[in-house]
Amino acid sequence: MGLYADVPALRVRQVVGDVLVVLWVALWVAVGRAVHEQVSRLAAPGRTIEDAGRSLEDGLRSAGREVARTPLVGDDLQVPFESAGDAAASLAAAGTAVQDGVARAALLTALAVAAWPILVVVVGWVVHRWRQVRRVAVGRRLVATPAGRDLLALRTLAHAPLRSLTDDDVAGWRRGDPDVVTRLAARGARGLGVRPPTTTTAVEAVSRPG
Structure with missing residues (x-):
């Protein structure tokens, strides 16, 4: 830790x-x-x-x-x-x-x-x-797994100011768009003080049916 x-x-x-x-x-x-x-x-x-x-x-x-x-x-x-x-x-x-x-x-x-x-x-x-x-430790564990990054993206949607979100953010997360999920997860990771997911981990982002 x-x-x-x-x-x-x-x-x-x-x-x-x-x-x-x-x-x-x-x-x-x-x-x-x-x-x-x-x-x-x-x-x-x-x-x-x-x-x-x-x-x-x-x-x-x-x-x-x-x-x-x-x-x-x-x-x-x-x-x-x-x-x-x-x-x-x-x-x-x-x-x-x-x-x-x-x-x-x-x-x-x-x-x-x-x-x-x-x-x-x-x-x-x-x-x-x-x-x-503790936040950093939790953030590092979340960033390390596809499901964790998806959770970080959801956390970003729940806590970010509404004016900073777009319809594409919400729709992309619901579709399980890897780019959108990774972008949102990166915001959530930075908010926890953790290094954002890399482009390599973006490919592994969890897919969600529309």
Whole structure:
């Protein structure tokens, strides 16, 4: 099953459409990344708080170990420093929590901004292209057989604008005229994006009693 039609004009439109969809996706991925980077900058205060908390915790615990060496009262003097160190650790943990929250917010914001334009266009285009691929596949099967070409001719009569048809088209199809059937089948094939029947296949066109 081919992805593109046989008719050059339709094939070009399909290729251009595919390229435009890829560019659309790339554009919105870039927008999403830019939004993510901008929101992620809000995590800077959290990193500052974490660094300050870690530094303060290390200093207080180090000071506590030093005063713990004081004879007789060292253990008692160490307790306030350990408590202060625990408070500093809590401060550092709060800074980490701020960064985690900002990271989640950055991801969700980027997805909210970029995901829906990508999904709407990609899903719509995939459905559209799938229908085109199916039409081309069906058209190729019809063109390959005399009965299929006759069906394409009938489809042309049923769907073509009335002003584009002539009495000879209708009468020729009813008679099973190979030239008329092939001409109508060629119009139907091009409408499906398929290469029209060749002059060789015209001879094989199905005959229909008048």
